[in-house]
Amino acid sequence: DTGVSQNPRHKITKRGQNVTFRCDPISEHNRLYWYRQTLGQGPEFLTYFQNEAQLEKSRLLSDRFSAERPKGSFSTLEIQRTEQGDSAMYLCASSSWDRGSRDGYTFGSGTRLTVV
């Protein structure tokens, strides 16, 4: 296992187009998180899954954003009708939810989205 993998690394899209990003977590991790990071800021939480269940969504996650984790393994984040304000680094992280053990929270390298 080489860690958390995200694809693509970079995405340039025209305003109004839809984009989809993929995240493959560490295989033994049952929790998967999506964060967004803009330049000079810390990552901001968007949503997370435990197995295939989406347990929490931030108010930052507008109706244009949707995330899925259909089989409890990889996850996709889709942004519909992209806006210039969506330009950011989209980070995925995974962890194990197991009281008494280290949580982990390992991040991927992110997908850099530029909306033009």
Place this chain on the structure above:
Amino acid sequence: GESVGLHLPTLSVQEGDNSIINCAYSNSASDYFIWYKQESGKGPQFIIDIRSNMDKRQGQRVTVLLNKTVKHLSLQIAATQPGDSAVYFCAEKGGSQGNLIFGKGTKLSVKP
């Protein structure tokens, strides 16, 4: 609103010196804290973590100190090297929360 913040946005140290990066948090219910290092264009890299039932934890060249009384977290890097130059974030997790909350970060620059 943001519940985790850092006292200094930038820190410049001489190679070989020790570095101390500070973080204040406001949620007294937070029970787990992590320090991350982030290099330009990369995702955050886990450095060290600490649970609220501890006040100190040591790793390789790094030490995290937690003071729950004043809700303060610090990261100490011994014998700072040029490769330590990056932005450092602290993050916290509340008891029943699943997600981490990040502060804005401190940029560490190491002078040769």
